[in-house]
Amino acid sequence: MTLVNLVNFAISYASHGLSIIPIGADKRPLIKFANKPPLSPNEIKEIWKRYPIANIALRTDKFFVIDVDRHSGKVDGMDSIKSLNHNEWFKNTLCERTAHNGYHFFFQKPSNETITQNIGFLPSVDIKAHKNNYVVVAPSRIGDKAYIWLNHQPIRPAPKGLLDLINKKSREQKPVETDADYKPTGKTQTTRLFEEIVNGLGPTGGRNNALASFVGGLLFRNVDPEVAGELAVIANANTDEKLPNSEVQKTVNSMIDKEIRRREAEK
Numbered sequence: 001m002t003l004v005n006l007v008n009f010a011i012s013y014a015s016h017g018l019s020i021i022p023i024g025a026d027k028r029p030l031i032k033f034a035n036k037p038p039l040s041p042n043e044i045k046e047i048w049k050r051y052p053i054a055n056i057a058l059r060t061d062k063f064f065v066i067d068v069d070r071h072s073g074k075v076d077g078m079d080s081i082k083s084l085n086h087n088e089w090f091k092n093t094l095c096e097r098t099a100h101n102g103y104h105f106f107f108q109k110p111s112n113e114t115i116t117q118n119i120g121f122l123p124s125v126d127i128k129a130h131k132n133n134y135v136v137v138a139p140s141r142i143g144d145k146a147y148i149w150l151n152h153q154p155i156r157p158a159p160k161g162l163l164d165l166i167n168k169k170s171r172e173q174k175p176v177e178t179d180a181d182y183k184p185t186g187k188t189q190t191t192r193l194f195e196e197i198v199n200g201l202g203p204t205g206g207r208n209n210a211l212a213s214f215v216g217g218l219l220f221r222n223v224d225p226e227v228a229g230e231l232a233v234i235a236n237a238n239t240d241e242k243l244p245n246s247e248v249q250k251t252v253n254s255m256i257d258k259e260i261r262r263r264e265a266e267k
Contacts, residue, residue: 007048009139010056011041019059021134022047025142030054034132055140063155064115064129066105077102077124086161093156096138099145104135107158114245116170116233117226127166130226171237193217197231200239207243211251219259
């Protein structure tokens, strides 16, 4: 197998307004990219000089991806998609086949609502949506298997029915029956963080401060920022008087910046 330098593909993607991340054969980023501006063509050239056989990923900042897995679970993700009986949702938008015969369906993020990451959106189907997440794209290769574009459609807005389903799934909570005879003997701050996910952010007057404290506590304990953001959305959803999604996003990003400054000050 001949390894190909993908720098020209990366520059082409960047010219279409997409944010490029060079990744290795293990799908891990070769640079720090979180909360940084997109790479310029000159920066891409310099990076590919250092990593000439790097693969290409695109950051999911302007779009989200329905990631269909067909090889690692008991369920074929395409069966989950077909069971929706809405094949039309997945037509006429950009789509690629992954190196393991799965699929990536690309959709524009709506301007008036937040699409959250959802691992397990459907059996063997995930949603990749966080601005600091990414998906591998063609013509990247994993071993001797390549990612391949299946069409050249533009990335289109998601159909309303699909957005409604995504929002419904993000709100679903499956209750578990518990043994009421058990009572905890002591609580820590970490305990309270876990409980706040389910119990919500408290009374209306203190929601913003509670959310900031909640996210800050997670980040201080080395929870991944992306995961902290998802947990913040869940905690807010379980609050009687919810904060707007835009306020949650603003607070999460503010606390991430604050945590970055705190850690830099400790160096």
